[in-house]
Amino acid sequence: MSEIRQALQVAALKNGTVIDHIPTNKLFTVVSLLGLEQMDSKITIGYNLNSNKLGKKGIIKIADKFFDDEEVNRISVVAPHVKLNIIRNYEVVEKKEVNMPDELKGIVKCANPKCITNNEPMPTLFKMVNKENGVFKCHYCEKELKKEDIVLLQRRTL
Structure with missing residues (x-):
């Protein structure tokens, strides 16, 4: 299918964000992570x-x-190579690829039940220690987590 024909399958966007190249098995996880079901915007x-x-x-x-x-x-925690396109007045004004960051703050749950972040009201903080293998280390208790073992915290509601 041509790119033009595929673009016609999805409505044009005047202003906003397009999240593209999401693996199909991660699409609804991304929807949930971003809390899109609570938004009033057209999606x-x-x-x-x-x-x-x-x-x-x-x-x-x-x-x-x-x-x-x-x-x-x-988004990067579950789908690290998606593309974000920023749209203004029907034109793509910025494109960026989402990549796994060097630090995750308030996103990932520490697997150590004795970690202070699981017992006190404070944000978690993980540092990337091995980018190639996707290994993060808790700043507080030093517990290491592989990307595939990460449990995401529930999204804060505003």
């Missing part, structure tokens, strides 16, 4: 769209929403 979700890179992909278009670093970091 278009495409599932199982053709992709030369992934075979099949997901895409999310959110009108009048621009993500901050914490929200982008949340």
Whole structure:
């Protein structure tokens, strides 16, 4: 399918963000992580769209929403190579690839039940110690977590 035809499958966006190249098995996790079900913005979700890179992909278009670093970091934990396109007046004004950050603050739950973050009201903090293998270390108790063992904290409601 041509790129133009595929673009026609999903409505045009005047201003907002397009999250593209989401692995299909992670699409609804990204929706949940970002709390999109609570937003009042117009949201278009495409599932199982053709992709030369992934075979099949997901895409999310959110009108009048621009993500901050914490929200982008949340996406990177489950889908580290998605693309964000910032749209203004129907034009892509910025493209960026989401990558796993060197630090995760308030996003990941520490697996150590004795860690202070599991017993006191304070944000977790993990530092990347091995980017190639996706290993993070808790700043407080030094417990190491592999990317595949990460448990995300529930998103704060505003």
